[in-house]
Amino acid sequence: MTKVTVGSGAHTEGRRGVDVANRYWCGECSFKTPWLGESEGLRRQIEHYAGRHPGTPPGGQVETRRRDPGTGHGCLRLAAVALVLLAIVAACRR
Numbered sequence: 001m002t003k004v005t006v007g008s009g010a011h012t013e014g015r016r017g018v019d020v021a022n023r024y025w026c027g028e029c030s031f032k033t034p035w036l037g038e039s040e041g042l043r044r045q046i047e048h049y050a051g052r053h054p055g056t057p058p059g060g061q062v063e064t065r066r067r068d069p070g071t072g073h074g075c076l077r078l079a080a081v082a083l084v085l086l087a088i089v090a091a092c093r094r
């Protein structure tokens with residue numbers, strides 16, 4: 001089984017279940033699982049092999065990417081802080 005890392009985050013320290021999503025590619029057909037946690041993805045892959053390729057040991061590829069939950073929210077939080085500051089300044093000027 002070959003591991004393929006997608007995206008710039010090639011650091012290995014981030015590979016802790018929640019931070020990383022895995023997509024499992026079938027080696028026999030064009031099937032691939034959705035982006036899932038490692039154990040869930042592996043389960044889907046094995047289920048697919050059991051259903052579609054009985055007798056074939058699971059192979060193919062694992063694609064790994066980092067989940068970046070913080071990027072969008074960081075900007076939103078900055079905007080919220082700016083709004084609060086504006087409200088305070090407006091309140092002080094009265």
Ligand SMILES: [Zn+2]
Nearest residue numbers: 026028029031
């Ligand atoms: Zn398949």
